[in-house]
Amino acid sequence: MIVAERKPFDEIAAATSGFRKVLVAACGTCVAVCLTGGEKEAGILAAQLDMAATLGDREQVFSVGCVERQCDREFLEELGPQIAEADAVISMACGAGIQFLAEAYPDTPVLSGVNTTFIGVNEDVGVWTERCRSCRDCVLSITGGVCPIALCPKGMLNGPCGGADQGKCETDRERDCAWSVIYRRLENTGRLANLEEVIEARDHRDLLPGRQVHPAYQRRYSAHE
Amino acid sequence: MGEKYEPKILALICTYCTYTAADMAGSMRLQYPPNVRVIKLLCTGKVDVIYLLEAFKAGADVVMVSGCEIGDCHFLEGNLRAKERVAHAKTLLDDLGLGGDRLEMFHIGASDAPKWAEAVKLMTRRAHELGPNPLGRKKPRAAQTNIEELRA
Structure with missing residues (x-):
């Protein structure tokens, strides 16, 4: 929400x-x-x-x-x-x-x-945390359901930066390193091979004001058609 | 103008602890200022921020909320909820210029009648220090927020 x-x-x-x-x-x-x-x-x-x-x-x-x-x-x-x-x-x-x-x-x-x-989730009573930047190019299937764009302050797409320490982020010692979480999640589900997939840099040229039409509503019919 | 200022104090209190203490204060014939108007609630967890703001809008000079001692709530954490809400309402009152000092939370056990009498004395003193609620001395407004509909 x-x-x-x-x-x-x-x-x-x-x-x-x-x-x-x-x-x-x-x-x-x-x-x-x-x-x-x-x-x-x-x-x-x-x-x-x-x-x-x-x-x-x-x-x-x-x-x-x-x-x-x-x-x-x-x-x-x-x-x-x-x-x-x-x-x-x-x-x-x-x-x-x-x-x-x-x-x-x-x-x-x-x-x-x-x-x-x-865009976030209700993590606890009265606590909401960000989960999505609505970037229109979802990589969650590859990254074990953990978004590196929303959860990594640097938005690293292919593994952690050099600042991760003991699974924590260098920007905030309280914050989990998104890529540590991704690694553990993929390990748990036997999908570590996903890490070999290279995620290409986002092409931001298509980030124009969004508009989306459901396929079933592509064509508009008039009353007498 | 020129009338002697007698503060109007609204007390929202819990039936299980503070109300019992207030009742006992009567039985013990403890003396405390007659400025307080009591509204008994089943639990201070029922106290909402909007009730507190509306009380000041209606002209209360100070408002006190009093629940059970921490850890003694009949509903486990109603008094803790009230404590947080009162703290939040104080910031809202500061924001709008009325001042959060006009509102205070107390925790008074059922057997602690003297503490109730002291709390009322404290708030009466504070009401005298702060002076009348300026909202209570303004002319009635032509229209009010339709908060009654919200409550329905």
Whole structure:
């Protein structure tokens, strides 16, 4: 899932200072799971902003709205009546959701309430760690299900650098060397021969804004076809 | 203006320990300031950050949360959850300019009535030091956040 962290309060408060009626729009999927931008967190932010406005003698009103996902048009439609009442919207969704919300309601200023951090996993209660950089060229079949691009600070593709020591990374003694983990995983599953495969350097020239169409939706049919 | 400031203290307390201690304080006829308003909870693990913020929005001068002693929670770790949430809420109050000192967590065992009386005295003193919650003295707002819907 996509993980995000809330922006510093002062930054959000400064961004909203010029607007009288502000809607805090939560997203009920990824950012709700990572306890950053769900309905509850939006309520907390709205309460904080409301109190700060009162303390600062600013006439501002904050309300809360929540949709299941801000990265789907169907769900965004539900926010229409609330956005029509608002002078600005703070979106608590990931960067994708914020942009889609801004696109769906182009006449209303949309502000971001979170910093999107990474694609990760829920490693423990309240702990999320990065696992994927969405590089579009997955090598996980070769590397035993451990991503050297996301987990190695240097993104080494063919074995460890010279800085690994006792299975730990030179950038942080607490961090496992990704390539040590890869070696152990391949050893456990009897696939050490994978290490002989040379992974070529990523060709970054195709890293244009992504677009993907499912094969079953390649052709669009009209109603009378 | 010019009225004598009598702080309003909201106490969110756990039925198993602190509430029993508060009850015993009454039986023991211990004296403590009458400024405290108690809300009894089944466990301080029920305390959510939004409750604490809403209490200040509603004009509470200080808020105290009091659960069982560490390791004695009837639900094992509810008081530890509350401790973390109170610490987090203090940073949120600092951020918005009200000050985290207006909020405090206590751990008071069921038999510790004097500790409850001391905690209320401490928070009353602090409320006098900090002065009234400025939010409680502002005019009522035209509209509020629709947090009631969130709770439903």
